[in-house]
Structures are given as structure tokens and as C-alpha cells.
Amino acid sequence: MSEYLVQFNNISKFFGKVIALKDVTMKLKKGEIMCLLGDNGAGKSTLIKTLAGVHKPDEGEIIVEGKKTIFDSPKDALDMGIATVYQDLALVSLMSITRNFFMGREPMKGPLIFKTFDIEKANKIAAERMGQIGIDVRDPSQAVGTMSGGERQCLAISRAIYFGAKVLVLDEPTSALGVHQASVVLKYIVKAAAQGLAVILITHNVHHAYPVGNSFTVLNRGKSLGTYPKKDITREKLLSMMAGGEELNKLEVELQEMNRSSAN
Ligand SMILES: Nc1ncnc2c1ncn2[C@@H]1O[C@H](COP(=O)(O)OP(=O)(O)OP(=O)(O)O)[C@@H](O)[C@H]1O
Numbered sequence: 358m359s360e361y362l363v364q365f366n367n368i369s370k371f372f373g374k375v376i377a378l379k380d381v382t383m384k385l386k387k388g389e390i391m392c393l394l395g396d397n398g399a400g401k402s403t404l405i406k407t408l409a410g411v412h413k414p415d416e417g418e419i420i421v422e423g424k425k426t427i428f429d430s431p432k433d434a435l436d437m438g439i440a441t442v443y444q445d446l447a448l449v450s451l452m453s454i455t456r457n458f459f460m461g462r463e464p465m466k467g468p469l470i471f472k473t474f475d476i477e478k479a480n481k482i483a484a485e486r487m488g489q490i491g492i493d494v495r496d497p498s499q500a501v502g503t504m505s506g507g508e509r510q511c512l513a514i515s516r517a518i519y520f521g522a523k524v525l526v527l528d529e530p531t532s533a534l535g536v537h538q539a540s541v542v543l544k545y546i547v548k549a550a551a552q553g554l555a556v557i558l559i560t561h562n563v564h565h566a567y568p569v570g571n572s573f574t575v576l577n578r579g580k581s582l583g584t585y586p587k588k589d590i591t592r593e594k595l596l597s598m599m600a601g602g603e604e605l606n607k608l609e610v611e612l613q614e615m616n617r618s619s620a621n
Pocket residue numbers: 372375376377395396397398399400401402403404
């Protein structure tokens with residue numbers, strides 16, 4: 358049995374002439390939080406979509422629990438315990454918290470041909486699960502649209518865990534959140550990893566990634582700049598490795614020069 362739950366070996370993906378990914382190698386263990394960092398267009402979403410069964414890689418291989426794996430559809434990936442929470446979450450705002458939690462996998466009751474949706478059981482499970490992460494749901498029949506962004510993000514993560522995810526892939530889970538809600542979501546991610554899940558956390562925000570990540574992979578224009586365990590890299594180094602970091606330093610110098618010349 359491989360010590361790695363997921364391995365990406367030399368993955369490349371092309372969209373016509375666009376080289377979205379070239380020779381990307383990355384691996385992660387059970388219980389590990391790997392942060393995938395990179396500027397807009399670096400290839401982060403494309404990489405995780407090869408793991409989620411949305412795109413087939415043009416080159417390279419994906420190994421899950423030691424076995425080379427080809428996903429024909431997102432369902433294949435889900436069946437292998439790889440759950441992806443996209444930025445738009447795939448929650449339906451007008452539907453209830455409970456319905457969103459189960460989304461077609463509702464508990465049923467009654468004899469075979471008379472089976473009906475067991476609403477009491479579903480409400481109880483949804484409220485219990487949300488309660489475990491400190492979100493008090495008074496009325497699980499309340500529409501998801503009434504929850505805050507952080508609560509919705511937690512619901513999507515909690516749903517993936519309930520349905521048996523082994524690998525949790527989160528695409529920018531904190532990008533739309535304020536400081537408090539981002540910290541609620543980040544704490545929940547750490548708890549999920551402590552239960553043995555492997556987490557791939559995609560983010561632009563080094564300040565969100567650094568406190569929770571065990572390792573960091575930086576993508577730049579489709580290529581990996583390497584994977585670093587936390588002990589081998591500082592927050593500042595990560596920032597400057599992301600293209601945005603260098604450009605922001607340049608911007609700061611340019612702005613200072615503009616200020617100086619306007620003062621003269
Ligand atoms: N379906 C597609 N067809 C054509 N080009 C695509 C497709 N998906 C992604 N690309 C291109 O591949 C590159 C990588 O895109 P990707 O969405 O993976 O970046 P990202 O790192 O997730 O960026 P962001 O931080 O903005 O979400 C970009 O140049 C993008 O335009």
C-alpha cells in the first residue's frame with residue numbers, strides 16, 4: 358500500500374494551443390492539508406478538475422491509493438471518495454438546508470414500492486452535522502440562501518464528509534469570506550484533516566493557507582515551482598513565489614516613485 362493517497366505524476370493538459378498544465382507532479386498523504394497556490398490562470402482549477410473527473414489529462418497519470426486511475430466522469434471520482442467543493446458550491450439557494458445536504462441521496466422510509474423521503478430523519482442528520490461544526494440550525498427547512506457564505510461553505514464540506522470522502526478538494530473556499538467566516542471554515546478544514554481526510558486547499562491567499570497547510574505547491578503558468586513542507590518555506594517566500602507577489606513589490610516601488618515625483 359502506497360503511503361500516498363493521491364499522486365499526480367507529470368500531468369499535462371492542453372486546451373488547443375493553451376498549455377494549461379505542463380508536467381505537474383504533486384502527492385499527498387492521508388490527514389495532510391496540501392495548499393495549492395498560484396495566480397489567476399496558473400492552472401489550479403484545471404489540475405483539480407483532472408482529479409475530479411471533469412478533464413482527462415493529456416499526459417501523465419493519477420494514482421489513487423497506489424492504483425493508476427482514469428476517471429471517465431465526476432461520478433467515477435466521487436465513487437472513489439474524491440469530493441470536490443467548487444467555488445460556486447453547487448448548492449441551490451432556494452432549496453432547504455436539508456435538501457441541499459442530501460441532494461438526491463435522501464434517506465427513505467416505508468416498504469419497497471411505497472418508499473417516501475424520510476424528512477424527520479434527514480432534518481435531524483443535517484441539523485446534527487451542522488451542530489457538530491458549531492453552526493446552530495434552528496430550522497433545517499430554511500432555504501440555504503438565508504445562510505452566510507461561510508455557513509454554506511461548511512455545509513458543502515460537511516456533506517462531502519458525511520458521504521464518505523477520503524480526499525476533499527476545496528477550490529477557493531475562503532475567497533468570498535471576511536476574516537471571521539474564513540477562520541470558521543479554515544478551522545473546520547483542520548478538523549476534517551485530523552479525522553484522516555487528505556485535503557487539497559486551493560487559494561490565492563497565502564495568509565489563509567499558511568496557518569493551516571502542512572505542505573505547499575506553487576503553480577506558475579501551468580508549471581509547478583515545487584512542493585514544500587511547511588518547515589522548509591516561509592510565508593514571505595511563498596508570497597514572492599506567486600507571480601502576484603513579485604508584481605506587487607514592483608507596483609509598490611512604482612507607486613512610491615509616482616508619489617515622490619508628484620511631491621516635487
Ligand atoms: N475549458 C477550457 N478551455 C480553454 N482554456 C481553458 C479552459 N479551462 C481553463 N483554460 C485555460 O487554462 C489556463 C488555466 O486556467 P485555470 O482555470 O486552471 O486557472 P486557475 O489557476 O484556476 O485560475 P483562477 O485563480 O483565476 O481560478 C488559463 O489560461 C485558462 O484560460
